[in-house]
Amino acid sequence: GKSELVKEHSANQTGSGLERDYITQWSYGIGETFSLLVPNVKGGASVPLSQNETAMKKADPTYMGLYSQIGQYWGEQPGTSGPVYVGAFVMFLFIMGCFIVKGPMKWALLGGTLFSIILSWGKNFMGLTDFFIDYIPMYNKFRAVSSILVIAEFTIPLLAIMALKEVIEHPSVLKEKAKAFYISLGLTGGLALLFAVAPRVFFPSYVSSMEMSALQNAIPAEQLAPILMNLEDMRVAIFTSDAWRSFVIILIGVALLWAYCAGKLKAGLLVATLTILCLVDMWSVNKRYLYDEQFVAKGTEMQPFLQPSETDKKILEDKTLDYRVLNLASNTFNENQTSYWHKSIGGYHAAKLRRYQEMIEEHIQGEMTALFKELPAAGGDMTKVDPVHFPVLNMLNTRYFIFPLQGGSTAPIFNPYALGNAWFVDKVQYVNNANEEVEAIHQIDPAKVAVVDKRFAEAVKDSGAGKDSLSTVVLKSYEPNELVYEVNSQKGGVVVFSEIYYPGWGSYIDDKETVHGRADYILRAMNVPAGKHTVRFVFDPKSLHVTETVAFVALGILAVVAVIAVVLQLRKRRKE
Template sequence: MTIDFKKDILPHAIGVAIFYAIVALYFSPVVFENQVIFQGDILKWEGSAKEALDFRESTGEEALWTNSMFGGMPAYFISLEFPGDITNAIVSVLTLGLPHPVNGLFLGMVAMYALLISFRVRPIFAILGSLAFAFNTYNLLSLAAGHNAKIWAECLIPVVLLGIHLAFEKKRILGAAILALGLLLQFKFNHVQIIYYTFLICAIYVLVRLIFEWKKEGFPSLAKTLGFLLIGAILALGGNIGRLATALDYTKYSTRGEVTIESKAAGLDKDYAFGWSNGIIESFTFLIPDFYGGGSNTPLPKNSASEKTLRQQGLDPAQINGFVQGAPTYWGDQPFTGGPIYGGVILVFLAILGFWAAPKQSLITFGAIIILSLMLSWGKNLAWFNYLLFDILPGYNKFRAVSMALGMTLFAIPVLGMISLEKLVQEQKLKSLYMAGAVTGGLVLLFILGAGMFRFEGAADQGLPDWLVGALREDRKSMLQASALKSLGFIAAAFALIFFNLKGKISELILGAGLFVLVLFDLWSINRPYLNEDSFQDNPSKTYFVETPADAEILKDDSYFRVLDLTEGLTSAGKASYRFHAIGGYHGAKLRRFQDLIDYRLSGELNDFVTKAQEGNFDFEGIQSFNMLNTKYMIAGNAANSVFENPDANGPAWIPSSIRPVGSNQEEIDLLGEINTKTTATVNTQEFGEIKSGSGSIDLISYAPNHLKYSANMSQEGLAVFSEIYYPAGWTATIDGKERDILRTDYLLRGLNVPAGQHEIEFRFAPSSYYNTKTPMIIFQYLIILGLIGGVFFTVKERNGRV
């Protein structure tokens, strides 16, 4: 086989170089100056992961458990590594050494480019579609927020579909290996919701393909293809078996898993799951980015109606500027948003072109993905559909923020758009262009002329004076019209370029380059207000986690305890977790029993405590659930005198003088509100049998997140209670070296029946889901690499055989 450098290599090399340059230019402080993006969620993650990271650095081992938040939980979804795991090296090679997390956008562009090339889209159009896919506002807003795993999972969707597509195109070994690689990396980044959406995309593609090709290909050929794809999927699962096994272990005990309180339902609550539901009309932000006012806090243009009104009211310039620079312009259905969901109006125009220009199979496949994903994103705004799926679709009730389904939309639109453009240029049908231009341009024009049909009312209007609300709504209307006028201009420019190409006035190269420049300018200008030079810092962690006088005061105590930061509350991650074992935190899948404790005990106790404390009455006896979690300190500010020591904290372990038997979880958690947790303990006798109270003392003698030692001196055999979270999948206990059953007491704490006398007690966390899967996992990863090498070899060999 003779390789034509100009045809076979140069266009693709140019494409990769363009992708690299775009990432390097947009994120130049990250790429060239070693700065990082200020990502709020990543900083919160860093706080929650600090104990596990420090343990790894000091010992070279995995902690697997952390007490940094919620009193303690597995570290599987916080920070987890496997010795010998080669996925980090694979990512580094595929992204040409670009720094995390911006390297995900580069890989997304390369992956989409490869997918579009496999659909026989010419390189210049494939470059255009790849840019639009990776640089949509959803990805960059997610990057600014710190949702790095989500971005990576979305940018790997083209890799997964590329593998499936190649397998159906008779490149079965290569296709199966690429599928395995894509899934391997998706599972690595562990964003289960995006993986779920990826499976929906693939299911639609495979189903449509089978329907269209059943008679032509025949059952044996299609079955062979599906068999190879199954092997690829199995390899990917094997290459992540450790991550999957630990996740499966944890899920059933998390808020995504089994019910504990009998009156509750399994999975997430509907109100919680559908809290971030995209408005049906809000979907027009795909055409007009500022349709719903941009973000929840968006700068207004100079001399806006709001600014003029504030000036007329006599406010000082600082107040006016403060409001204008972060005005509540968003008036959509979601609680708040960082910005609009937008992937380029030109891409929407080209996708609509698909109704007349795209091959029927592609139109049905990607049209179905677009429609389904929009319907999923509407959540509670399309309740009859989404509540039904929530109840009957396996695993779907484990997810929240259903607006995330728009990632599917933003994937399918560029694919359908580029396939449509390629087909139009090949067939030269002006009528298709006219129809798409009329529909898209006419719709945008309608919103320009008919903007007055909307009331522009938003939840943010509550609490604002009427005179300001009126001006703010006028600004929202102006934003919609200005944004729509801009979109109309882009549609007209794209229409003109395509028209002149179809008329033979310009070449396909000029057409593609012109569209690329338009889309790049469009997306760059929309994204820049949300992620710009102000988003980059040298070391945001240093500032965010700077030690306060309050921290220094607590650090004087070298005993074992937990801390509650009153300024953060129970479900806000962060700063307390960085230095201390914390009661609060943030995680999308905390332990269900801890969530129950928050709902039924902790929130109420905390509210009562704060109310009394504001009156000068520090009622530490009234926070018995906090006491049993050994909450020794509360932080109310940064000053040293903002630290309050709790004299009633139960300590690391204690011997209760009485046992209250219970028969249900509801009874047990209710009883916690009545007892003194230091002197009385609850035990569910239906699960653990009759347990007697004892007497004696018990002390913690050494601590590591996965290994705790105690010294017990029992004058009478009985129950010992430990201020550690009960988790049955991995913790083992020994008394003088002999393994003993761990009991659950006080709804979610660990307990042991300790015999009379002096004893050494040890708790170790060594889950089999981690230790038994490490070696097989690495073997499967190398099998995937061998599969890729074999796939390339046989593909080249087959091509040589045809030459």
């Protein structure tokens, strides 16, 4: 969704989606597009270079430790799981199809291919990318523009099949359009051959800019030159090996085509042999990234989750209905194991809650850094740590930290400052916009003050009486789509709930629908009157019921149409 924060580099923001530099982070390099023909044109996947046998044959043993840390991929994307490769001979047929296939379908497929490729370049072709981000609906929701290459992965093989069909139906086409044939061969097989014999002519550098910067910072200048020379030799070997491979596959495919056109091969045998050729080609490349070791029994894959660690077991002894855990012993926002056992502050999902992500960047990451400094100094005793350094983690009811120890083990650290499931505040500080709201949290104690955007002033009305020291808020039941609290106070006032504010949640006081608002940028808050009350939050959005209604009506119509069709068919048969 659109960020409400107004940032300094406003040109980087989009109308209602992700930032431009975030969208274009995974932009396919212009030279990287040759991976459609030669898979390892940029090294393949971001896995250790030491895992590549071809590269290791050129490796200097002196630098073996370094090569287990440097990746095979040397393109400009932050990382990748593999290249976009459609098959060497498929590319030959696609190029030839541009010459020998007739009709509007050819132009549609060619146009779709080129469009997809250019869009995948992202920041390398910002004119078109900016136009799509600004004017094409939903495009600014993409987080990796290179994913648009799925279109080319469909259109290229389809036009290739149409070209093969043309050759099978008109065997003389290769002689009649010999020029088109040789151009196609030159643009695919010829190019692969040139890559193989003169790799440095086309790609002068085999080290990405990010990689070069990291190496320059980590390695003394006098040692860097020989490492870069050896690294280049290794990567050239990877590239040329695949270039020769593509060249040979194209030659085999072309030889089979000529044999058919010369009458030495039947159509059925031609299709069978080309199918085998393309299958072997694609299978062998795909197996580099979907290798045997990845296919394991479900039980083996689930093993790390089904056996809680000693730290998990200690935390799980706490049977309180709802609290959160922050894992500081892992890549906090890029793992899912913590969430299997606990309600986690971290975790990962490709579709992120915008406001929560902004809180991670603005507050939580900084508070985690402070914890890494403070906790060891305090000997792991949270009572000796000043809670002023992590107010957001406290308001998120982070009761336990999983902290790393030497030797790879972990320990649970109890946080006595967690604010609980909900609490009354002394006062409400109203602000004018999102920037003021997220900034104000740096200055306040969330246990005493709630920061509220003035748009929610009616729902989160400050009575000015201050909180009652005997007031209580207790979570009585917890379900993912329903939370029930018992609130008791003599004065009433504003209660902040340690749950993420999100559209679609309804709120009720003693079963009477009541509006609630947003506080502290991401949490829920409402004014609860004096006395004993039951507060309930329910997630049951109307849009869900509308969608269900549409779905059931559509299914009903389909069923009626199906019955009518069957009845008409039966009548027709009776008449016949």
